[in-house]
Amino acid sequence: MPELPEVENLRLSLLPALVGARLNRLVVYHPDVLINPGELDPVGHICLDIQRRGKYLRLCFDNDLVMEVHLRMTGHLLLRLDESILPPSYPHSEHIHVGYEWEKDGRAFLLLYQDTRRFGRIELISHTDLDARSTGSGNLGPEPFADECNADYLCRRAVRHSRMPLKSFLLDQNVIAGLGNIYVDEILFAARLNPLRPAAELTVDEAERIVSHMRRILKLAIAAKGTTFRDYVDGHNLKGSFQEQLFVYGRGGEPCRICGTTLANARIGGRNTVYCPTCQPGTGAVQESP
DNA sequence: AGACACCTGTAT
DNA sequence: ATACAGGTGTCT
Incomplete structure (x- = not known):
């Protein structure tokens, strides 16, 4: 959860x-x-x-x-x-x-x-x-808000995994501590990176996008008191509201909120993964930053 | 890197 | 009846 x-x-x-x-x-x-x-x-x-x-x-x-x-x-x-x-x-x-x-x-x-x-x-x-x-x-890997959790660090970690998809790389708690299925999908969408891209191909510019969007999204989600997709509640039995701001998680088959393309589902590392084939092209072609 | 295991509830 | 779920540990 x-x-x-x-x-x-x-x-x-x-x-x-x-x-x-x-x-x-x-x-x-x-x-x-x-x-x-x-x-x-x-x-x-x-x-x-x-x-x-x-x-x-x-x-x-x-x-x-x-x-x-x-x-x-x-x-x-x-x-x-x-x-x-x-x-x-x-x-x-x-x-x-x-x-x-x-x-x-x-x-x-x-x-x-x-x-x-x-x-x-x-x-x-x-x-x-x-x-x-x-x-x-x-x-565990570094906390997302720690100084050491930067683009250089991610690139250094990524080259060790020759063919591991970015999705699995970011889910690995030994790489970064605290990301799970919801936030990895949201971060990769915001960074316009295809979840199937091999982590080893990560450029410094792409890693910087991951770090900045990761911190921005996590801050927003904390401010919204978390995501209650199914049954998360806090110590007072109160639900979060970040589910209202999700772009991709849980929206497979629905239109992309940016371009209208039907969002795709993929199975990566045994986890369901949602992404936009248009905003997150698989070729690694350069996209303008959002 | 992938399959399976650990559990129960819910949706199709 | 079957598939799937905000996760992770332990096997191939």
Whole structure:
């Protein structure tokens, strides 16, 4: 479900309630979603901050412990500020797998982890181990807004992949952290680049277009509180509105909003991909920038 | 680089 | 009944 803008918006929606709150109890209804249960225990500790790295959300506690959440496709973190005690079990139909009981300023409230497909994972790890490891979130590429995430960097990474299509290249979290199926399609459309173009052919000018449109689109999407195409909501159960500004994602077969050409669907790296055959020609022919 | 696995809900 | 879904990890 969530890509960088959705995870960032979720982070912002949870910050006011969680920062400074103490975790009184953690109830696990479905242990499979926890990566390393036991050993490290956040109960009794204060949440000092919530950070984001790519699509990972990190709740940082006062004992060097980090609870790292990846929502994958259908994960949700939902605040229940008007409830304070978890029922002994949740109905299966609600897909609640973890319940958090918090307390702050004398008020108790709940945070629920809900995940229909149960692809999401929650990992408890010490901050020290988090910084040291080179797997999972330790193996991510730069953040899209980091200085190092520039055209030179993209070109240097791209030449390593002789025939990989641009679509797959930008989806690779080791190249850039946080892009997913929606935003890669939108970025390539705005940059007028065909998603099937081999990444290795990327020119500096094209890479600069990718970087500038990526940052522009991600900022717009965060400002719109994310894209709710199917079921994304923030911690207050509120939907985003960026779906109203999409040019290509989910619009295969419909007319291009720029030129009217019927948008094409393609299967690239197992992911459905929508692009405009006119605005994003496959030949690599030079187009004027939008 | 691609197929499959992990799950459940929804649309055709 | 079948295909598909804001993702990623693990096999060929």
